[in-house]
Amino acid sequence: MEKRELLVKGKAKSMYATDDPGCVVMHFRDDTSAFDGKKVEQLERKGRVNNIFNAFIMETLAAAGIPTHFVKRIDDRDSLVRRMTMIPVECVVRNIAAGSICRRLGIAEGTVLEPQTFELFYKNDALGDPMINESHIAAFKWASLEDVATARELTFKVNDVLKKLFLDHGMLLVDYKLEFGNCDGHVLLGDEFTPDGCRIWDAETREKLDKDRFRQSLGNVVESYELVGRRLGLNFD
Numbered sequence: 001m002e003k004r005e006l007l008v009k010g011k012a013k014s015m016y017a018t019d020d021p022g023c024v025v026m027h028f029r030d031d032t033s034a035f036d037g038k039k040v041e042q043l044e045r046k047g048r049v050n051n052i053f054n055a056f057i058m059e060t061l062a063a064a065g066i067p068t069h070f071v072k073r074i075d076d077r078d079s080l081v082r083r084m085t086m087i088p089v090e091c092v093v094r095n096i097a098a099g100s101i102c103r104r105l106g107i108a109e110g111t112v113l114e115p116q117t118f119e120l121f122y123k124n125d126a127l128g129d130p131m132i133n134e135s136h137i138a139a140f141k142w143a144s145l146e147d148v149a150t151a152r153e154l155t156f157k158v159n160d161v162l163k164k165l166f167l168d169h170g171m172l173l174v175d176y177k178l179e180f181g182n183c184d185g186h187v188l189l190g191d192e193f194t195p196d197g198c199r200i201w202d203a204e205t206r207e208k209l210d211k212d213r214f215r216q217s218l219g220n221v222v223e224s225y226e227l228v229g230r231r232l233g234l235n236f237d
């Protein structure tokens with residue numbers, strides 16, 4: 001496999017073409033961004049930690065029967081993934097209230113949400129990722145409603161698998177964001193699953209171990225990502 005030209009530079013990752021038209025390289029940078037790109041910093045080691053973390057989660061999800069774009073981890077910062085047409089929508093599940101739901105609905109952080117909530121956001125930094133529903137996706141032809149239904153079903157399946165995985169290792173999966181794409185007529189989980197795009201708390205102390213440490217300037221951001229990974233059995237040495 002040969003890595004070729006840069007296709008897209010996102011806020012934390014860059015995508016490169018390869019000599020295989022069906023696959024692209026996902027490169028994890030140290031750039032860390034929050035608030036729709038308004039706060040950006042380079043955090044040493046973060047790209048490597050997230051690449052290793054993401055590979056483990058994507059393999060865990062695939063083993064549980066969830067179709068993903070992930071093919072294999074190539075090296076410290078690169079992974080090979082299937083080329084997809086991305087659906088410009090973010091699927092967010094919340095098991096515990098934190099972040100924007102607290103501001104929007106006046107809910108206290110830490111409130112358990114039973115059943116868990118499912119929200120859709122339009123992926124557009126300039127607009128601040130506004131919340132949408134299925135009717136917007138249909139009207140603007142961002143995806144078929146059938147594909148949205150599949151994405152929603154897969155997002156809940158991911159919750160079953162990962163809530164248990166984190167709890168088994170002393171952590172709470174508070175919320176997370178997933179992105180999906182279309183590949184050869186199939187909806188696949190795309191993007192990444194790392195502490196950059198979810199909230200994870202220590203189950204005992206409720207200490208924040210995710211990107212909220214960066215958003216709220218709590219320090220030890222990458223150290224916390226590594227702690228989560230090590231608890232799951234990963235080795236970052």
Ligand code: TMP
Nearest residue numbers: 098099100121129175176177197198199
């Ligand atoms: P929120 O509380 O800001 O709405 O975010 C909910 C979860 O989804 C949180 O873990 C962060 C993640 N998320 C992203 O990673 N990127 C996004 O653009 C959005 C809207 C949410």
Ligand code: ASP
Nearest residue numbers: 011033034035036037211
């Ligand atoms: N990941 C999103 C962003 O960078 C939301 C956030 O983390 O605040 O804008």
